[in-house]
Amino acid sequence: MTAEPASDDRLLAGRYALREVLGRGGMGVVWLATDLRLERPVAVKEVTFxxxxxxxxxxxxxxxxxxxARTAARLDHPSVTSVYDVVEEDGRPWLVMELVQARSLQEVIDGQGPLPWPAVARIGLDVLAGLTAAHEAGVVHRDVKPANVLVADDGRACLTDFGIATATGDPTITTTGAIIGSPSYMAPERANGQPPGxxxxxxxxxxxxxxxxxxxxAFARGEPMATLMAVVTEEAPPAPHAGPLEPVLRGLLTKDPAQRTTAQQACRQLQAALDEAQPAPWSPGPAARQPEPPQQVDEVRQDRVERIDAADLRALVAASATVLGTVARDARDQARHLAERRRERRAQATAREEAAAQESAAAQEQAVARERAAAQERERAVAARADQRPRFRFRRRWVVVPVLVVLxxxxxxxxxxxxxxxxxLGWS
Structure with a gap:
């Protein structure tokens, strides 16, 4: 026996009653629904193009x-939102997923601003665990971003929207020539058309x-192509709030995928940072936040899905090559200048060391001379006392002896x- 849908509910695939909209994104709508067959709440993602x-x-x-989506449905991990079912209706895919009582990391950031590094480290460990399970199953998410990370009240996190990633961020150029995804979170090799891994x-x-x-x-520039250009050509700016997580960020944001930090290395680094700290309790609950400046608001919106034409992408690659060539020349000039500066500093340091050595030698010579003079002075004083001692005893003898004789x-x-x-008197 199955539950009956309400009169105003939309019934999907004769089984899932859509109740209300939970959220909207660049490539779909998430519904709160009820699985009438199993009588349990679920989240249904309506994929739109x-x-x-x-x-x-x-x-x-x-x-x-x-x-x-069918591949992602095989994943079974506590840090991955489970995909229960996938159906096609009205010419669109619909994904039936586990309903997680949590807020997206993007919502938490919008509400609280920068998060404490221990909380970010814990979120990173959870997402890494989910990604590791997915990669071992041959699934590449391709759209990891704050909007696709769910954070529960106790701070634990899980990764969602597996299966949607292909639709929102397939790195291959389609037959009409387009790349679709969130520029602020695209890996730089995607702009070069490398196979996703x-x-x-x-x-x-x-x-x-x-x-x-x-x-x-880190790379938001207010416009998709400018943002993608920054991803390809610029290094991530320093993260003042990163604390001990700075090496993790630097390793994960390495441009060359062959040199990038692996999941195992990142996991060890995050866990080591947490083990050495005593993190205070943290909750992703709602918190007041000051209004953001307009530029920052635009940057936050950079996680939206964008479509980039192949011609624009080729122009980006060409521009990035030009920029990189200029950067390389500037780097060579800078390196030559720095080498000359280092040689000058070494020469100056050598001259200072020689002068200091000469001063030290002169000081030592002066100290030796002073010590020698003091020793000679001491010798003269001893000799003088030795000369005075017999005459003094002679005079004393001639005074004492007569007195004794008189006595x-x-x-x-x-x-x-x-x-x-x-x-x-006659005593005797």
Whole structure:
């Protein structure tokens, strides 16, 4: 026996009653629905395509979405939103997913601004765990960004929209020549048409963590092509709030995918940072926030899906090559200038060291001379005392001896008188 839909509910595939809209994005609408057969709440993603896409692009994206959604449905991990079912109705894919009571990381950032680094590290570990499970299953998400990371009340995070990524960010150029995705979180190799691999998700994760730490995307420039140009040609700016996570961000945002930090390395670094800290309790609940300046608001919106024509992409690659060539020449000139400065500093340091050595030698010589003079002075003083000591003893002897002689004479006289007196008085 199955539950009955309400009279005003839309019934999808004869099973899923769509209740209300939970959210809207660049490539779809998320509905709160009820699975009438299993009598449980679910989230249903209605995948929609932009009006400017051709019929061939729509067909390709629809087929890829269905294929990737079925692949994602095989994933079973606590850090991945489960895909229960995928159906096609009205010419559009509909994905039936686990309903997670959580807010997107983008909503949390919009509400709180920059998040504390321990909370970002915990979110990063959870998303890494989900990505690792997906990559081991042969699934590349291709659209990791704050809007696709759900954060629960206890701070745990999970990755959602598996299967949608192909529709919103397939890095291959379609038959009509277009690349679709969120420029602020696209890996730079996607602009070069390289086949997508796990490394693209890791770069997007690094950009996502950077946004969570600083409150705005690292490469947002207000316009999609300018943003993608920054992703390809510029290094990520410093993240003042990153704390011990700065090496993780630098490794994940490495331009060369071969040199990029791996999921295992990033996991070890994040866990080590958490083990050495004592993070305070944190919750993604609503919090008051000051209004953002207009530029920052525009930057926050850079996670929306954009379509970039192949001609624009080729122009971007050519411009980036020109920029990189100029940067390389400037880097060579700068390196030559720095080398000359280093040689000058070394020469100056050598001269200072020699002068200091000479001063030290002179000081030592002066100290030795002073010590030698003091020793000679001490020797003269000892000699003088040695010369004076015998004369002093000679004078003392000639004073003491007469006194003793006089005393002896006096004693003898006294003794004689005593004896004489005794004789006279008849003592004897």
């Amino acid at each position: 932009a009006l400017h896409l051709s019929d061939e692009e729509r067909r390709l994206l629809r087929e890829r979405t269905m294929r990737e 796990p490394a693209v998700d890791l770069w997007s994760l690094g950009a996502t963590l950077w946004t969570a730490l600083e409150g705005h995307p 002896l004479v006096v004693l003898a006289v006294v003794a004689g008188l005593v004896v004489l007196a005794g004789y006279l």
